[in-house]
Amino acid sequence: ADFEQVIQEAPQLLDAYQSLALTYVGLDQPDKAIETMDRGVKANPDNVMLKVNRGGIFHALERPAEALKAYREAVAQAPEDPQVYRAMGFMAAEAESLQVAQQAWEKVRMLDPNDLEVRNALSQLYLALGQLDAAIGELQALIEFAPNATPVRYRLGEAYMEKGEFGLAKSEFLACIQAAAEWTEPYKRLALIHLEQDLPDSAFAVYQKVLKMTPDDADIHNNLGFIYSLKGNLNEAKAAYEKAIDLSPNAEILRDAQNNLRIIESIQAGKIRARHILVKTETEAQDVLQKLKGGEDFVTLARQYSIDPSGQDGGATGFFSPGDLHPDFEAAVMKLNPNEVSGVVQTLLGYHIIWRIN
Secondary structure, eight states: HHHHHHHHOOOOOOHHHHHHHHHHHTOOOOHHHHHHHHHHHHHOOHHHHHHHHHHHHHHHTTOOHHHHHHHEEEEEEEHTOOHHHHHHHHHHHHHOHHHHHHHHHHHHHHHHHHHHHHHHHHHHHHHTTTTHHHHHHHHHHHHHHOOOOHHHHHHHHHHHHHTTTTTHHHHHHHHHHHHOTOOOOOHHHHHHHHHHOOOOOHHHHHHHHHHHHHHHOOOHHHHHHHHHHHOHHHHHHHHHHHHHHHHOOOOHHHHHHHHHHHHHHHTTTTTTEEEEEEESHHHHHHHHHHHHHHHHHHHHHHHHOOOGGGGGGGGGGEETTTTTTOHHHHHHTSSOOTTTTOOOOOOOOEEEEEEEOO
């Protein structure tokens, strides 16, 4: 009633219309909310922000199509007003109309390049869409505006990491560590880069350092288990995985740690794991072997060429003990060193190429 009185006395008071409309939204009276905004637009036809706010009311009522129509009407009236595109972009992003959000925010960037909130949102949108170069460009621009914005540097490091530019990613994570020494996430990303670069000792040192800050981090214990297993320290790996399982904060880490623990226990029990590609003829096998020697991926080739049911799983045998599989196949596996790929091996099933995993 108070808002109605304000509108009657001062129909040009724009905030009153939105406040009253939002009150009706809260009272679950959507028709009255929209009617209120329509009255405001009619009383103030030249005010574009009322049309923007009208779109906001439709958004609050979870009616995105009508919200988008309202925003487009506002754009038609004020095509050079960044606030219109700004509101449209955030509405579209929440409604998962990502292309609309991208176009709106790119327009804001052109009209008002100093709108850091929009540029930050645009960088995250690019990342979500897998447009890494665009995301990196936007994040670099944000850092030029705000060089001490550590979270932005962290996301830039993640983008570089996803692109495989590990040197640049490492520089950003080191900058984060220098600026916020107690923030553990940059350490963890730095350790993963060391692992990607086949530097397990460097990764181990980083994990040990960050573990002193967060001793109950299940993810770190899980990754330490992996490093111990790389070094052949299976008892330490098992203990690390068990610790990760005890501390797991979510199903994903729990599942991963449990799977890793099963692998360690299988290895300690003397079980063997391999992958293989089975084809009908020796000629086919030689062709696949040449592709492997040429650098093609074993798992991909298994899925493409293997006639064994395991081919769809990249040729994985799972762990097996002596006597579980065909004796000729097992004998061929036992002749291989860990991580070694065989030549062409014939069994009663056909012609194999075998990769011994452990």
